Amino acid sequence: MTLQNFMNEAISPWMREEGPDSDIVLSSRIRLARNFANISYPIIADKDKLEEIRDFFRDNYEHQSFEEYKDFAFVAIGDLSPVEKRVLVEKHLISPHLAENAETAAAIISENEQVSLMVNEEDHIRIQLYFPGFQLENALQKAFTFDDFLEEKVNYAFDETRGYLTSCPTNVGTGMRASVMMHLPALAMTKQINRMIPAINQLGLVVRGIYGEGSEAVGSIFQISNQITLGKTEEDIVEDLQSVVKQLIDHERKARTRIMEQSRTSLEDRIFRSYGVLEYSRIIESKEAAVCLSNVRLGIDLGFIENVSRNILNELMILTQPGFLQQYAKRTLSANERDVLRASLIRERLQLEK
Amino acid sequence: MECQECHERPATLHFTQYINGQKSEVHVCEVCAKEKGYMNYPEEGYSLHNLLSGLMNFDTSTIKGPQQNTFKQVQELQCPKCEMTFSEFKQVGKFGCAVCYDTFSGRLDPIFRRVHAGNTKHQGKIPKRQGGDLHKKKLLEDYKMKLRRLIEDEAFEEAAEIRDKIKALENKPEDPEEGDPS
Ligand SMILES: [Zn+2]
Ligand SMILES: [Zn+2]
Numbered sequence: 001m002t003l004q005n006f007m008n009e010a011i012s013p014w015m016r017e018e019g020p021d022s023d024i025v026l027s028s029r030i031r032l033a034r035n036f037a038n039i040s041y042p043i044i045a046d047k048d049k050l051e052e053i054r055d056f057f058r059d060n061y062e063h064q065s066f067e068e069y070k071d072f073a074f075v076a077i078g079d080l081s082p083v084e085k086r087v088l089v090e091k092h093l094i095s096p097h098l099a100e101n102a103e104t105a106a107a108i109i110s111e112n113e114q115v116s117l118m119v120n121e122e123d124h125i126r127i128q129l130y131f132p133g134f135q136l137e138n139a140l141q142k143a144f145t146f147d148d149f150l151e152e153k154v155n156y157a158f159d160e161t162r163g164y165l166t167s168c169p170t171n172v173g174t175g176m177r178a179s180v181m182m183h184l185p186a187l188a189m190t191k192q193i194n195r196m197i198p199a200i201n202q203l204g205l206v207v208r209g210i211y212g213e214g215s216e217a218v219g220s221i222f223q224i225s226n227q228i229t230l231g232k233t234e235e236d237i238v239e240d241l242q243s244v245v246k247q248l249i250d251h252e253r254k255a256r257t258r259i260m261e262q263s264r265t266s267l268e269d270r271i272f273r274s275y276g277v278l279e280y281s282r283i284i285e286s287k288e289a290a291v292c293l294s295n296v297r298l299g300i301d302l303g304f305i306e307n308v309s310r311n312i313l314n315e316l317m318i319l320t321q322p323g324f325l326q327q328y329a330k331r332t333l334s335a336n337e338r339d340v341l342r343a344s345l346i347r348e349r350l351q352l353e354k
Numbered sequence: 355m356e357c358q359e360c361h362e363r364p365a366t367l368h369f370t371q372y373i374n375g376q377k378s379e380v381h382v383c384e385v386c387a388k389e390k391g392y393m394n395y396p397e398e399g400y401s402l403h404n405l406l407s408g409l410m411n412f413d414t415s416t417i418k419g420p421q422q423n424t425f426k427q428v429q430e431l432q433c434p435k436c437e438m439t440f441s442e443f444k445q446v447g448k449f450g451c452a453v454c455y456d457t458f459s460g461r462l463d464p465i466f467r468r469v470h471a472g473n474t475k476h477q478g479k480i481p482k483r484q485g486g487d488l489h490k491k492k493l494l495e496d497y498k499m500k501l502r503r504l505i506e507d508e509a510f511e512e513a514a515e516i517r518d519k520i521k522a523l524e525n526k527p528e529d530p531e532e533g534d535p536s
């Protein structure tokens with residue numbers, strides 16, 4: 001596997017499959033934070049120690065496979081151009097923080113992009129595992145086996161009382177962050193989500209709008225994840241998260257039904273206006289694109305728009321971000337140039353569906 | 355219980371704090387907790403960063419009064435491996451290495467409690483290879499807890515089964531998980 005493969009396609013191979021409840025849950029992710037027992041953590045460690053860790057991962061895992069995760073690519077972040085880094089961040093294969101740690105950071109990414117391992121992020125090792133749709137239990141199971149696979153060669157910083165010893169006290173214990181990415185347009189439209197977020201926070205879960213600033217979720221995409229990592233088993237944390245996600249799915253479906261009953265025509269109008277904008281505009285900002293894509297995706301889910309694949313939301317949300325656009329253009333683009341290219345890529349992509 | 359600061363309102367917040375390794379209990383109302391810097395909630399919205407920098411301030415040095423002087427005389431805790439001091443840790447909000455956890459261990463419980471909803475002890479996964487005897491120990495704990503519940507529920511048949519499992523496990527001389535990982 002080479003870096004070029006990751007750069008060319010906006011949508012990761014694992015996203016092509018449809019998971020359970022994928023009309024609402026776009027993806028499930030488990031992230032485990034791990035560290036070497038005998039080496040200081042990246043914020044304080046000497047550069048040569050961190051380079052040793054990076055080289056350890058290259059020497060031991062490059063081109064290796066584990067179960068269905070084949071042919072790991074080793075990517076030294078320092079070798080990447082700014083645009084390439086940005087693309088990996090936009091695809092959620094690496095974190096913005098890893099991209100900044102360029103000197104000693106690296107990523108190990110499986111061919112299907114389902115597993116990515118960040119080396120020398122805030123912790124020495126961050127294992128990330130993605131599943132399409134609502135599949136947290138599967139993701140946890142796989143993350144555990146992958147963790148065991150790494151532990152064959154790595155002595156983890158682990159303590160009976162405190163668990164996995166992470167750099168940040170917010171991750172100690174399980175070192176696990178479980179999260180789901182949800183498309184909640186009806187709850188956002190009816191503003192119900194604003195009332196639900198504080199209640200969800202009370203349960204020790206964090207809700208964040210993806211794309212967009214602060215609490216505003218452009219494109220109605222929200223990430224829900226656990227805040228607590230200590231004092232509960234991974235299974236219990238996942239179970240608690242699942243039960244909240246199930247309720248959100250339920251509320252979203254009910255809200256969709258209610259809008260369909262009460263204001264079907266204006267919803268239909270909104271969806272088709274957005275469809276029109278995406279199909280015909282010549283200049284489009286990322287925020288407007290995100291809103292229209294969300295509406296079109298809802299239109300697909302509700303059966304107003306046929307013959308357009310559901311994946312279009314996931315795919316175009318990534319494809320139309322600044323990094324990807326510039327990767328596509330093979331040069332740096334001004335904001336105006338990006339808006340023009342974004343509009344043209346969206347038009348092209350919708351043409352493909354016909 | 356009344357608040358130990360204002361002696362007016364009921365104490366709704368209960369902390370354990372450590373001064374020179376001395377454990378003491380603090381019982382205060384929410385108003386005093388805010389005023390005396392026991393807690394720093396972000397005013398609006400949720401931010402993990404705010405929460406964290408807030409709880410890092412949750413330290414004995416923010417308490418005004420006679421204790422402050424004795425606190426200042428204490429030699430600063432420093433990690434022997436990575437050389438991070440406790441005040442650096444509070445400032446950065448990150449540990450420098452695994453040994454920091456031992457070094458600062460006496461002061462971590464209040465911090466962990468605040469971040470992890472009152473929890474201070476790991477309950478989750480144990481490393482497969484390194485875990486060694488811990489796997490057996492944890493399994494035993496789980497069985498014993500189950501046994502207690504079954505006896506309470508008067509499910510004696512099932513309880514007997516669990517008891518046999520416990521006996522078998524306790525008599526097993528070595529953990530099969532232990533040994534050469536390769
Ligand atoms: Zn008071
Ligand atoms: Zn240390």
